[in-house]
Amino acid sequence: MKNILFVDDEVNVLNGLRRMLRNRKTEWNMVFVDSGNKALELLEETAFDVVVSDMRMPGMSGARLLANIRGKYPRMTRIALSGYSDTEMILESIKATHLFIAKPADATTLSSLIERSLSIQSIIQDPELCDFISGISSLPSVPVIYEKLVRILASKDASIDQVAQLIASDISMSVKLLQIVNSAYFGLAREIVSPAEATAHLGLDVIKSLVLSIKVFEKFEEEIDTRCLNNIWHRSQLVGNIAKKIARKEGFSQKEADQLLIAGMLQDLGELVMLQYFPDSLAENAQWNDINDGDAILQEKQAIGVSHDQISVYLLRLWGIPQQVVECVAYHHSSAHFDSNELSMPHILFCANVLAEDIINGTNLSEGLTEQGLVAEERLASWLLL
Numbered sequence: 001m002k003n004i005l006f007v008d009d010e011v012n013v014l015n016g017l018r019r020m021l022r023n024r025k026t027e028w029n030m031v032f033v034d035s036g037n038k039a040l041e042l043l044e045e046t047a048f049d050v051v052v053s054d055m056r057m058p059g060m061s062g063a064r065l066l067a068n069i070r071g072k073y074p075r076m077t078r079i080a081l082s083g084y085s086d087t088e089m090i091l092e093s094i095k096a097t098h099l100f101i102a103k104p105a106d107a108t109t110l111s112s113l114i115e116r117s118l119s120i121q122s123i124i125q126d127p128e129l130c131d132f133i134s135g136i137s138s139l140p141s142v143p144v145i146y147e148k149l150v151r152i153l154a155s156k157d158a159s160i161d162q163v164a165q166l167i168a169s170d171i172s173m174s175v176k177l178l179q180i181v182n183s184a185y186f187g188l189a190r191e192i193v194s195p196a197e198a199t200a201h202l203g204l205d206v207i208k209s210l211v212l213s214i215k216v217f218e219k220f221e222e223e224i225d226t227r228c229l230n231n232i233w234h235r236s237q238l239v240g241n242i243a244k245k246i247a248r249k250e251g252f253s254q255k256e257a258d259q260l261l262i263a264g265m266l267q268d269l270g271e272l273v274m275l276q277y278f279p280d281s282l283a284e285n286a287q288w289n290d291i292n293d294g295d296a297i298l299q300e301k302q303a304i305g306v307s308h309d310q311i312s313v314y315l316l317r318l319w320g321i322p323q324q325v326v327e328c329v330a331y332h333h334s335s336a337h338f339d340s341n342e343l344s345m346p347h348i349l350f351c352a353n354v355l356a357e358d359i360i361n362g363t364n365l366s367e368g369l370t371e372q373g374l375v376a377e378e379r380l381a382s383w384l385l386l
Helices: 011-020 036-043 062-072 087-092 107-122 127-134 143-154 160-168 171-181 195-202 204-213 226-249 254-266 269-277 279-292 296-304 308-318 323-330 345-361 367-371 377-383
Strands: 002-007 028-033 050-054 077-082 099-102
Touching (some): 002 036, 011 028, 062 087, 195 204, 226 345, 269 279, 296 308, 308 323
Parallel strands (some): 002 028
């Protein structure tokens, strides 16, 4: 049975949560405490899988509690519960929180967030690795893009269009803003998959706070392998654009095409994690694959115990990125999932990866799509004209 911890200084709120979730008692062991200090004392004795904490509490704020939990128990999924007027508090807790939900929380939304949090915990089996990756709150950005963004935001002439364009061109910034804007805290009637739209929704003042004050973004340091970083960035942009063009060619909706664009951009988020924290393993993996023409995914698992696509899926689900985007990312290197008679969105992203490799490396990998029956020859021929 999974252990869920709820923290709120208002007894009536805790009682309401207890009543609201009483039908989950057979699945979850739920504990309710009325202060951050009591929560930390309890955590020294009992392991919990998820914590749901109010933000505004006397003594120890929810932001401070979640920061403490992130440091000591990083694998715990941290959900912030706050009022719509608490944007300042939400921004303060952004580095320590995985998911956000607004008060008053309804049973369906809260249960869904908790279930989503619990479902990802089997993706990464190694406890230490899971602790480490769960503790990641954001990833560095391409230095040139980051530095330009800081310059623009610091100027008096900053425009939301300029800022949106820059953020939409960077993997790390894009995923962070999508995490924030798609959180249940904002209560949007629809999911936002465009980083530019997310930027416009949050507004210039919030973006300035995130970048200049809270410093939720950072840049890769100078000693990073810039060639590898540029390769990841270029390939992600290329795959996303190819996938979007195929989707529109095949009659998919504009929303679905936009989902494929961002899925292509975010699919190699795990490679950024490896570049930042396991650079030697990533370099060895690339060299090994070049020499042996081997299975890069298998080599990654042998090197650090997990592949970049598993890291990508884990973080995207943990951060609340729309499910359709995550599903596409999950299968971007696997053809076993696809039925050649049905062109699905994950199928399109997989094919876009193959076509991108043809462009980047001058290979003919796309021929395998027809040989394996994954794409009809006439369909592939039409794509090659895009």
